[in-house]
Amino acid sequence: MPNFAIDKLRDIAVVAHSKAGKTSLVEAVLFDAGAVDRLGSVQEGTATTDYEPEAVDRQMTVTSTLAFCTWKDTRLNIIDTPGFINLLEDSRGGMRAADGALLVGSSIGGVKGEAERLWQYTEEFALPRLVFINKMDRDSADFYAAAEAFEKTFQLEAVPLHLPIGTGEGFSGVVDLLGMKAYTFAGGKPSECGVPGDMEERVQAYRKKLVEKVAELDDALLEKYLEGAELTAEELLTGVRKGSLERRFIPVTCGSALKNVGIQTLLDAVLLCLPSPQDMAGLRPLAGTDPRDGSEVVRDISPDEHFSAFVFKTIADPFAGKLSLFRVCSGTLTGETNVVNTVTGAKERLGQAFYLLGKKQVSAQNLGPGEIAAVAKLKETNTGDTLADAAHPVIYKKVDFAEPLITYAIEAKSKGEEEKVSTALHKVLDEDPTIHFSRDEEANEMLLSGMGQFHLELTLEKLKRKFGVDVLMKAPQVPYRETISASAKAQGKYKKQSGGRGQYGDCWIEIEPLPRGTGYEFVDKIVGGAIPRQYIPAVDKGIQEAMRQGLYAGFPMVDVRVTLYDGSFHAVDSSEMAFKIAGSLGIKKAVAQARPVVLEPVMKVEITTPEEYLGTIIGDLNSRRGKVQGMEQLPGGTNQKVGALVPMAEMLTYANQLHSITSGRGLYNMEFSHYEELPHHLVQKLLEEKKKVEAEEVK
Ligand code: GDP
Numbered sequence: 004m005p006n007f008a009i010d011k012l013r014d015i016a017v018v019a020h021s022k023a024g025k026t027s028l029v030e031a032v033l034f035d036a037g038a039v040d041r042l043g044s045v046q047e048g049t050a051t052t053d054y055e056p057e058a059v060d061r062q063m064t065v066t067s068t069l070a071f072c073t074w075k076d077t078r079l080n081i082i083d084t085p086g087f088i089n090l091l092e093d094s095r096g097g098m099r100a101a102d103g104a105l106l107v108g109s110s111i112g113g114v115k116g117e118a119e120r121l122w123q124y125t126e127e128f129a130l131p132r133l134v135f136i137n138k139m140d141r142d143s144a145d146f147y148a149a150a151e152a153f154e155k156t157f158q159l160e161a162v163p164l165h166l167p168i169g170t171g172e173g174f175s176g177v178v179d180l181l182g183m184k185a186y187t188f189a190g191g192k193p194s195e196c197g198v199p200g201d202m203e204e205r206v207q208a209y210r211k212k213l214v215e216k217v218a219e220l221d222d223a224l225l226e227k228y229l230e231g232a233e234l235t236a237e238e239l240l241t242g243v244r245k246g247s248l249e250r251r252f253i254p255v256t257c258g259s260a261l262k263n264v265g266i267q268t269l270l271d272a273v274l275l276c277l278p279s280p281q282d283m284a285g286l287r288p289l290a291g292t293d294p295r296d297g298s299e300v301v302r303d304i305s306p307d308e309h310f311s312a313f314v315f316k317t318i319a320d321p322f323a324g325k326l327s328l329f330r331v332c333s334g335t336l337t338g339e340t341n342v343v344n345t346v347t348g349a350k351e352r353l354g355q356a357f358y359l360l361g362k363k364q365v366s367a368q369n370l371g372p373g374e375i376a377a378v379a380k381l382k383e384t385n386t387g388d389t390l391a392d393a394a395h396p397v398i399y400k401k402v403d404f405a406e407p408l409i410t411y412a413i414e415a416k417s418k419g420e421e422e423k424v425s426t427a428l429h430k431v432l433d434e435d436p437t438i439h440f441s442r443d444e445e446a447n448e449m450l451l452s453g454m455g456q457f458h459l460e461l462t463l464e465k466l467k468r469k470f471g472v473d474v475l476m477k478a479p480q481v482p483y484r485e486t487i488s489a490s491a492k493a494q495g496k497y498k499k500q501s502g503g504r505g506q507y508g509d510c511w512i513e514i515e516p517l518p519r520g521t522g523y524e525f526v527d528k529i530v531g532g533a534i535p536r537q538y539i540p541a542v543d544k545g546i547q548e549a550m551r552q553g554l555y556a557g558f559p560m561v562d563v564r565v566t567l568y569d570g571s572f573h574a575v576d577s578s579e580m581a582f583k584i585a586g587s588l589g590i591k592k593a594v595a596q597a598r599p600v601v602l603e604p605v606m607k608v609e610i611t612t613p614e615e616y617l618g619t620i621i622g623d624l625n626s627r628r629g630k631v632q633g634m635e636q637l638p639g640g641t642n643q644k645v646g647a648l649v650p651m652a653e654m655l656t657y658a659n660q661l662h663s664i665t666s667g668r669g670l671y672n673m674e675f676s677h678y679e680e681l682p683h684h685l686v687q688k689l690l691e692e693k694k695k696v697e698a699e700e701v702k
Contacts, residue, residue, distance in 0.1 A: 005306040005335050005371025007078045009281045012373040013273060014080045014330065016067075016098045016130070019107035020115035020667065021086035024137040026053045026064050027260035028107055029083045035191050035266050036079070038072035038360065042263065051361035052083035057464055065090060065461055066434070067097035067316055069328065069359040069375060074270045080375040086117050088667045089455035089658070092404050092437040093316075095124045096386065099402050100315040100330040100375060103277030104132040110144035110170075110257070113152040116668025122157055129287040131248045133276045135269055136257040139167050139174045146170070150255045160252040162216050163209050164243065164272055165265065167257050168199055177257065177265050178202060180210045181239055191263035216252050217242030240275065247276035248286060280304050280373030289332055291389065291397040294345050300397045302333040306371040309395035310334030310342070315402075317386045319430045321469045324380045328359070329390065332399065336370040343393040349383035351390060386436055404436045407452035408672065409658050411459055412480060414449065416473035424449065427470035431462060438462055443480070450479060455658040481652045482604055483558040483689070484678055487597035490515040495545075495589020497581050507573035508581030510534060510542050514593045517562040519602075519678055523547065526566040534570040534582070541579040542567055545586025554591055555599035556690055561678075565590065601686045604651040607676040610661065612669040614641045619664050621645065627653035648676055 017025045030050045034042040043049035048059040052068040064085040071080050082101055084094035098104060104125045106118065125132050136149045146167045154161040165177040168185060176187035178198050183206075186193035198206055218228035220242055228234065234242070247254045254276045258265020278286065281304055289302045291311070302308050316328040336342075342351050356376045357364040367376050384390065387401035415424045428440050428451070438459075439452040453459045463474045492513045499506040517524060525543045534542070543565075550560040570585075608629070612620055621631055629649035637644055654673060661669045681689070 005369060006367075006374065007371065009304065009306070009372060010279045011077045012080070012279050013077060013277050014082075014100065014102045014280065014373055014375060015105050015273060015277055016082040016084055016094070016101035016103075017105045017107065018084050018094055018098065018118075018121045018124075019086050020109070020117035021063050021088075023086060023107040023109055023115075024260045025086065025107050026050045026083055028105075028135065028137060028266070029070055029081055031191070031260045031263050031266045032074075032079070032081070032270060033070055033072050033360075035263065036072035036074045036270065038070070051363075052081075054362040055465075056468060057461055063087065066318075067093055068361060069377075070361060071358055071375075075274060077274050079270075079273065080373075082375075086121075087457065088117055088120075088662055089453070089458035090461075091117060091120050091124075092454060093435065094121060095127075095404070096315055096402055096436070098124050098128055098130060100313065100328075101128075101130060102280055102283045102373070103273075104130045105273065105277070106132050106134045108134050108136045108149050108153060108255075110136050110138045110141055110146060110149050113149070114156040116665060116670075119156060119668060120670065129250075131250055131276065131278055131286070132253060133247065133272055134161070134253055134255045136255065137260050139170060139257050139265070140172070140259040140262050142171045144170045144174065146257050149257075153253055153255065157253065159250075160216060161255050162213055162243075162246070162252045163255045163257075164213070164276075165256045165268055166202065166206060166209055167265075168202065174259060174262070174264060177268050178206050179268060180206065180213050181236070181243065183210065186268065188262075188264040188267070191266060193267050213243070214239065216246060220246050220249075220251060244275055248278050248282055289399075291399040294348075294396050294398050302397065304333060304372045306335045308333035308372070309392045309397075310336055310340050311389060311391040311395075311397050311399070312336065313399050314381075314384055314386060314388045314390065317384075317433045318377075319434050319469060320379075325430075325433060326377045326379055327381045327384050328375070328377045331370045331372050331374045331376075333372055334392065335372075337368070341393045342390050343396060344381075344384045344388050345391050345396040345398045346388040347383045350393070351381050351384055353378050353390075354380060385433060402436075405454070406672070406674075407437060407439050408454055409456060409459070409655065410450050410452040410479045411456075412443075412448040412477040413451050413463070413474050414477065416475055420472060421449070423470075424466075424472050424474055427466050427472045430470065431466050434465075435462065443482075448480065451476070455662070456656065479655060481655075483556070483681070484561045484602040485553060485555045485558045485599055486560060486562045486602055487514060487516050487594060487599050488680075489596075489598045491593045491596035493589050493593035493596065495585040495587070495592065497584040497588060498576075499581075500576065505573070505576035506578060506581040506584075507576035508538070508542075508578070508583070508585035509571040510567055510582065510585045510589050511569035512542075512546070512586075512589045512593055513566045513568060514590070514597055515564045515566075516597075517564050519562055521562050523550065523561065524564040526564065528566055528568040529570065534567070534572055535577070538572065538577065538579060538582040539567065541582040542570075542586035542589075545583035546590045548583075549587035549590050554594040556601050556686060557693060558601065560594070560599075561602070601681040601689065602678040603681045605648050605676050605679045606651050606654055606673040608647045608649050608654065608657075608671060608673040610645045610647070610669060610671040611637065611642055612645065612661075612665055614643050616665045616669060617643050617645070620661070620669065623660065623664065624649060627657075629653065649673075650679070650681075651675075 082097040150161040318326040632646040
């Protein structure tokens with residue numbers, strides 16, 4: 004027997020821009036539902052779901068965390084997600100495990116850019132949504148403007164279920180438009196009161212809107228409504244649920260998480276407007292692939308199905324090892340279930356599973372569909388993997404996380420700790436699929452890539468706290484290259500005759516520029532044995548080694564054809580070594596005469612922004628030596644897409660800049676496009692900077 008009847012479960016992700024009050028809201032929900040006996044606070048660092056030190060210090064959620072409670076016989080599994088722009092991919096991962104989104108809106112100042120992105124994710128996972136306009140206790144809070152902003156931004160009708168009584172200091176409760184009753188909330192508990200006289204007109208108008216929207220969902224109801232008949236309470240409730248689950252409108256409610264007002268009415272709205280795992284079967288069928296033959300598998304969301312679960316998050320714990328957070332998709336997980344990771348093929352022994360209430364672990368058995376839990380120490384399981392009954396395997400689709408946008412070089416604060424850094428980093432990376440770690444062999448650097456500077460700083464902070472390694476972040480090195488812009492011929496001759504056996508190698512080469520991206524070509528035109536066959540590869544090797552080191556500004560040289568056409572040798576003194584050196588001398592001389600240039604990587608950048616920032620964005624791109632390639636109005640709304648080619652050196656800190664220009668509403672992605680010649684005055688600057696850095700390193 005599973006622990007919960009499937010229609011008595013709600014898996015919800017609480018999502019919003021940063022500081023909207025998500026964590027405070029979750030806290031109030033847990034308190035009102037009796038899951039915690041003390042109302043924790045973000046300011047005091049006692050909120051249940053902001054327990055990681057990085058979150059407490061910043062008073063902001065930095066990673067998705069879990070909580071649960073029971074409201075009116077229904078189990079709520081809650082995923083509290085981060086809202087900061089750099090961390091939204093983590094929220095997306097959390098949303099993958101949810102069936103509905105509780106979107107926390109601001110009572111002041113419209114819909115934030117982060118919310119637009121989160122909205123896209125609700126579309127991606129077909130999540131019904133409920134909007135809670137929080138902070139109604141703030142001065143100048145305006146519920147109606149906030150609801151309208153949602154409507155405008157998302158081009159979908161906002162339908163209030165509750166209206167606020169008073170605002171700011173005077174905010175005391177809500178009018179329930181479904182039951183047509185008013186409530187105040189002393190101590191968080193609703194107590195019925197009369198609808199304030201000055202709200203009558205508004206209440207009637209919004210009730211009419213609600214009834215109309217419900218009637219429009221169904222022909223029979225519409226007919227009834229148009230004939231002037233009242234819809235029954237039952238018809239209204241069923242209609243609101245249907246409209247919400249089918250995402251035909253946005254149900255909206257309001258309150259104050261801080262003052263614990265409107266939370267219990269919100270909880271009622273969650274049960275009404277967000278789906279149970281079973282409802283999801285109709286909205287988003289549970290489909291995956293069979294790893295044995297790639298065929299499609301559709302599972303029933305039932306406790307009697309074969310067991311399958313999706314791992315949506317991993318938490319690295321230095322003491323407990325790795326925690327895998329999963330959602331049971333089908334079947335029931337018992338001690339007897341023979342579990343395999345269907346992605347890696349590894350058999351996994353699942354130890355004791357537990358529910359998480361913030362950091363608190365509560366052991367759990369017999370997990371049924373829709374349940375969210377964690378398990379420690381899975382050996383070969385990562386975020387995005389599927390766990391399933393070994394005899395009935397299935398793989399569910401992973402979230403296709405965004406590629407990192409920004410890269411920094413990192414180094415261990417104490418010399419000699421590189422290995423330790425790398426090992427610890429790999430563990431932290433398990434937690435976060437949007438952090439990439441690599442090594443740049445050319446610059447001999449460790450590189451850390453992520454969604455923004457803040458994201459990387461946070462990762463390094465975590466690394467220090469969890470694994471005790473201190474890491475410094477440096478501006479990343481741009482992979483410059485060099486090449487030639489003319490042809491030239493030169494002789495490379497190495498001759499050393501000082502007692503004993505001498506050294507002798509001599510070659511004549513011609514170099515020519517090749518098209519971009521061609522690399523290196525070596526042509527052997529030696530005839531008549533001017534250089535014996537066995538020494539020719541040595542010449543080539545000497546040239547390539549010199550090119551890798553750089554022959555002009557210290558960057559690898561590319562796109563050059565080298566033709567070896569003449570030379571001479573000495574019967575006794577010639578050797579491979581001598582010809583290698585001759586090759587390197589030859590290429591050095593030739594390059595000096597072939598008008599060498601520096602090449603810089605140019606990125607293809609795509610920016611999406613609300614129209615109002617377009618001018619500033621283009622001005623900024625121009626100041627970054629960018630070339631705007633095109634602009635395009637995006638369908639539905641006022642967003643514009645700008646395509647541009649911008650040198651990589653100018654894009655290293657763009658994430659922060661775009662965020663500040665557009666107040667977090669602009670998005671961008673970029674990929675490498677091609678190499679282009681760096682203007683001469685910038686070459687000089689680059690060389691001076693390089694010298695400075697090298698001088699620093701010698702010190
Ligand atoms: P999150 O980043 O969305 O999780 O937001 P938090 O819950 O951490 O809250 C951000 C800030 O807003 C904190 O200082 C809270 O005390 C404050 N806050 C949250 N809810 C309310 C509210 O209803 N009214 C007021 N006035 N402040 C609130």
